[in-house]
Amino acid sequence: MKMNAGFIPALGTPVDENGIFLPESYEKQIDDMLEAGAVAVLVLGSMGMMYAIRQDQYRSVVETAIEAVGGRCPVLVGAMDNSLWRVKERLRYLAGLDIDGIVLTPPYYYASTPDELVRFYVGVAQVSPYNVYMYDLPVVTQTKITYSSIERVLAETDKLKGIKTADQALGRNLILSKNIPSDFSVIYSGLDTVDIAYRWGITTYLDGMFTCTPRLSRILDQSLRTGDYEKAAEYLDKILNLRTDMAKIGIFNSYKHAMNILGYEGCHAPDYCFRNNDEDYEYTLSIVKKHGEID
Template sequence: MKNILSAGYYPALGTPLDEQGNVIASSLSLHVEDQLNGNAAGLLVMGSMGMQAQIKNSEYARTAQIASDAVKAAQSACPVMVGVMDNSIGRVAERIDSLKGMALSGVVATTPFYFALTQTEVRAFFERIASKSPFPVYMYDLPGITKTKIEAATAIELMKHPNIAGIKTGDLALARVLQREKFQHAPNFSVLFSGLDVFDAAYGYGLTSQLDGMFSCTTAINKRLYESLASEDMEAASSSLDDIITLRNTFVSVGVFGGFSYAMNSLGFEGNFAPDYAPRLTAAQEEQVQSCMRSLKLI
């Protein structure tokens, strides 16, 4: 059943791992609680920032369960979505099967990312996943990684499927087209926009459900940003968005995942939030991240 997602911010949660690559339950639960306290509209577990492609198979379902349980423990109705990205219908179906029985609002899948797909194959891929899944399916448009774009015409056809609930995309033009077209084809279809640099402008276009990994380490700023957007105080909203972009740009300059992991540790979340091959920051890089976070009053 399609339930349209509410306006607000949706963090792509980080995944805290120990030295053996196992999820640290206490840290992930604390991370979830922090986002709930910041009034997150929903949570994405094991998206790109949560390194779904790097999580060990043995830790995959456990990670989803920990996050789902943390929301339940907080007596929150916050939607929880889980990444199920993989390279075939069969492999995605196995991931979904491992999640059965969990209190989830949906699963999120990119196109397969080893081989590029035709649009006919994209449509077949999502239709067959959605027909098998006990959870609503959200498409994830990520052509820079997957080599395959989910084109507007394809997405319009797919939104008609009763179990395809929405799409996540950073393509503003695509998002605007789908936001208009859904009223004719599937009114409860959700467009989750993920183009961080233009979140303020996109909100004005009606793209009010916004998802990004940066939200995981900027909780206090997120709250200000979306209160400002809801009250149409665009000057304050743009200022808050600029703060998030400033930290994002700092991460880019030192290494995105290394910067993010160090920031999460600085905020009190234990564990490594970066792929196991990512180098640790140097002392100078750590100071660069910490200085930025201090200037933004995050620490």
């Protein structure tokens, strides 16, 4: 199944101070994202703290997402890890759940050689009952997924169904190539240039910032769909400028407060990344208003 044109939110995962998942907050976030026009959701990606969530909470997060979505859009789930053994363990937590695919970066503790990268993804496809999506994140994994690697994996399995990447040139090559299956999805994750990539034909795009900007994201998406690229650029800039201001006190710290301001209970950040103080809350409230997400 190829992903539809439009935006995919990398959902934030709400937990309490002990790391216990808060399902009602998650359900509200998902409903708001779908109301804003999301064409799919990514559960437990980077913004969703896949790498930090307690293992005993992992399945509950996915179950809640499936129930909240209720068949309205595809559900992708992060299953990143550093060996096939550990990926198999994650798949056991997902056993029997009706999801549309798993998303994995390359192993991220050590850099992988091209051959190791191919063996990893082929190995995942061999043991996974779900479709597989690559997550190209070289700034973290120290490993760049290349066109050649994708072709090599596709030669070994038909379960590879797409890639999330911020590499415009790679995305463009994949879209234009006659050697890539027609149901292979290119999901663009370069938020800063979403509007440019869209005009290049890379029309499915993903980021975590959409979850704390449902109003702005809806207008961005509608503007791209109607070809109003000037308005799209205006609203993309609002999201980017909000992100810049959030970074001044720490992205995850400010993100936690932004999500609370929008009515989503919980921490939404690794336990060492946020401060519960009035000053940071008020600062975040001011910038969320400044950039037009709330009045």
